[in-house]
Amino acid sequence: MIGESMYQELILEHYKHPQGRGLREPYDAEVHHVNPTCGDEITLRVKVGDAGKILDVSYDGQGCSISQAAASVLHELATGSTVEESLSVVDEFTRLMQGRGQVEADEEVLGDAVAFAGVAKFPARVKCALLSWMAYKDAVVRSAP
Amino acid sequence: MTSTSFDVEKIRKDFPIFSRELPDGRPLVYLDSGNSSQKPELVIETMREHLALHYSNVGRAMHVLGAESTEAYEGARDKIAGFVGAPSRDEVIFTKNASEALNLVAYAFGNPINTDPRFTLGPGDEIVISEMEHHSNIVPWQLLSQRTGATLKWFGVTDDGRLDLSADVITERTKIVSVAHQSNVLGTVNPVAELARRAHEAGALIMLDASQSVPHHPVNVAELGADFVAFTGHKMVGPSGIGVLWGRTELLDAMPPFLGGGEMIEAVWMDHSTYAPVPHKFEAGTPPIVEAIGLGAAVDYLTGIGMDAVEAHERELTAYALEALRDLPSLRIIGPETLEGRGGTVAFTLEGIHPHDVGQILDDQFGVAVRVGHHCARPLHLRFGIPATTRASFYLYNTTGEIDALVRGLHHVQKVFA
Ligand SMILES: Cc1ncc(COP(=O)(O)O)c(C=O)c1O
Numbered sequence: 001m002i003g004e005s006m007y008q009e010l011i012l013e014h015y016k017h018p019q020g021r022g023l024r025e026p027y028d029a030e031v032h033h034v035n036p037t038c039g040d041e042i043t044l045r046v047k048v049g050d051a052g053k054i055l056d057v058s059y060d061g062q063g064c065s066i067s068q069a070a071a072s073v074l075h076e077l078a079t080g081s082t083v084e085e086s087l088s089v090v091d092e093f094t095r096l097m098q099g100r101g102q103v104e105a106d107e108e109v110l111g112d113a114v115a116f117a118g119v120a121k122f123p124a125r126v127k128c129a130l131l132s133w134m135a136y137k138d139a140v141v142r143s144a145p
Numbered sequence: 146m147t148s149t150s151f152d153v154e155k156i157r158k159d160f161p162i163f164s165r166e167l168p169d170g171r172p173l174v175y176l177d178s179g180n181s182s183q184k185p186e187l188v189i190e191t192m193r194e195h196l197a198l199h200y201s202n203v204g205r206a207m208h209v210l211g212a213e214s215t216e217a218y219e220g221a222r223d224k225i226a227g228f229v230g231a232p233s234r235d236e237v238i239f240t241k242n243a244s245e246a247l248n249l250v251a252y253a254f255g256n257p258i259n260t261d262p263r264f265t266l267g268p269g270d271e272i273v274i275s276e277m278e279h280h281s282n283i284v285p286w287q288l289l290s291q292r293t294g295a296t297l298k299w300f301g302v303t304d305d306g307r308l309d310l311s312a313d314v315i316t317e318r319t320k321i322v323s324v325a326h327q328s329n330v331l332g333t334v335n336p337v338a339e340l341a342r343r344a345h346e347a348g349a350l351i352m353l354d355a356s357q358s359v360p361h362h363p364v365n366v367a368e369l370g371a372d373f374v375a376f377t378g379h380k381m382v383g384p385s386g387i388g389v390l391w392g393r394t395e396l397l398d399a400m401p402p403f404l405g406g407g408e409m410i411e412a413v414w415m416d417h418s419t420y421a422p423v424p425h426k427f428e429a430g431t432p433p434i435v436e437a438i439g440l441g442a443a444v445d446y447l448t449g450i451g452m453d454a455v456e457a458h459e460r461e462l463t464a465y466a467l468e469a470l471r472d473l474p475s476l477r478i479i480g481p482e483t484l485e486g487r488g489g490t491v492a493f494t495l496e497g498i499h500p501h502d503v504g505q506i507l508d509d510q511f512g513v514a515v516r517v518g519h520h521c522a523r524p525l526h527l528r529f530g531i532p533a534t535t536r537a538s539f540y541l542y543n544t545t546g547e548i549d550a551l552v553r554g555l556h557h558v559q560k561v562f563a
Pocket residue numbers: 179180242243244245279281282325327328329354356357377378388521
């Protein structure tokens with residue numbers, strides 16, 4: 001059934017046990033993004049270290065399982081990578097989400113985030129998945145010295 | 146379950162949509178009529194036939210088709226007047242929906258081209274609404290308050306989803322009170338007689354947003370005691386694109402026009418105009434002709450079933466649903482938990498599970514269509530400290546079996562997120 005493919009075990013796992021949730025110090029930039037159609041919201045902070053290394057992505061927010069799990073996966077993928085690496089993951093994730101289910105996911109780049117491939121078939125939910133990732137991109141841009 | 150005079154299986158056969166399946170062979174369980182209702186064959190066929198054989202513009206064409214179209218359009222007005230007990234057919238004004246009807250009345254207040262004291266509005270005057278309103282009965286009054294400097298006030302809502310009438314929100318400064326007859330989220334039916342008494346004692350006018358009551362209960366506007374009543378065709382087995390404003394003749398006569406254009410005039414000079422009598426004064430331009438005729442067929446259909454029977458059937462469904470939902474311990478109903486003073490709309494939350502996830506799984510796996518979100522009543526959700534609810538709303542074609550499907554679906558949702 002369609003629904004089962006959207007609610008992948010990995011998504012539910014991240015929803016029930018979000019990784020890195022909670023706002024932390026220190027940080028270079030903080031952003032607040034909302035999805036006006038469903039009221040989901042996220043506050044997200046990034047801390048960037050030497051050589052563009054992402055030292056922390058911390059966040060808090062409310063919303064459906066898709067938006068919350070996406071933030072958790074983002075935290076795992078981005079923390080410890082570099083700004084450049086993480087932004088290429090964001091681009092690939094965006095391409096997958098906006099592909100209406102027609103785009104083949106690059107598992108090499110996306111890692112756990114491929115679990116969201118099923119969401120792309122539900123236009124109404126794509127924004128949920130992208131909320132935290134767009135917030136992250138915004139925060140990284142703002143953190144640039 | 147259902148009484149002998151009300152045969153829900155027979156009614157379902159009148160609605161072609163119930164003969165379809167959803168993708169993957171899921172049956173359709175439509176519990177979203179509070180959002181918009183399905184349409185019976187009679188409405189579809191009446192509209193098709195008018196378009197195919199009788200269509201022309203109304204009011205202005207001097208030929209057979211013009212006469213037939215006008216007769217059908219004005220005939221629809223007669224039917225709707227009869228359906229809601231309007232003392233005069235000319236008190237029934239066609240609008241595009243309930244939102245337009247509410248805006249039409251809001252624009253009559255504080256309008257410099259109108260000096261009737263009942264409609265003057267400025268700083269110090271008050272507009273009264275409630276916390277359980279649909280955005281369509283909030284925003285027009287916010288805009289009016291911004292245009293005129295009048296103060297916007299509102300009745301609060303109690304924890305069990307009733308209007309909090311303990312405060313004296315209506316004062317001698319109040320010019321207009323506008324509240325829902327039935328809440329589109331809580332299902333609460335508000336005490337109109339009491340509100341009308343308070344409004345009139347204060348010298349104010351009262352408007353009812355009857356979008357959720359006219360489709361589901363016998364409503365007689367003359368007996369209600371309100372001055373204006375708004376409702377919308379698509380929620381009462383009629384088409385979208387057509388709504389109704391009912392108002393008392395003496396008030397409609399005293400109001401300024403809303404939109405200007407063809408058909409709403411008596412005579413036009415380059416520098417001024419005189420206006421047609423009601424209802425045409427408020428119907429500028431070519432109206433939604435076929436939609437109005439479709440709404441006429443919708444009230445024929447509902448009258449044929451009997452609004453008493455529709456109300457009784459929904460009451461049975463609501464009683465059944467309130468009982469069945471108790472099966473889910475983490476489910477919290479937002480609104481009255483008893484049948485008293487409520488209609489067939491049940492909103493709820495499931496602890497720890499976001500309504501969007503609830504709605505998605507119900508739809509994808511059970512074919513159960515509910516509405517999730519704030520249902521255009523964000524202030525009401527803020528009042529309860531929640532971002533969203535899941536809402537099941539019932540109509541004449543729903544069955545207890547469909548409520549069972551909802552409850553089964555909700556059990557599954559809980560399993561997925563356990
Ligand atoms: C209580 C209430 N008022 C107003 C409306 C607005 O109706 P419409 O969108 O047809 O103008 C609705 C329906 O959405 C409603 O439920």
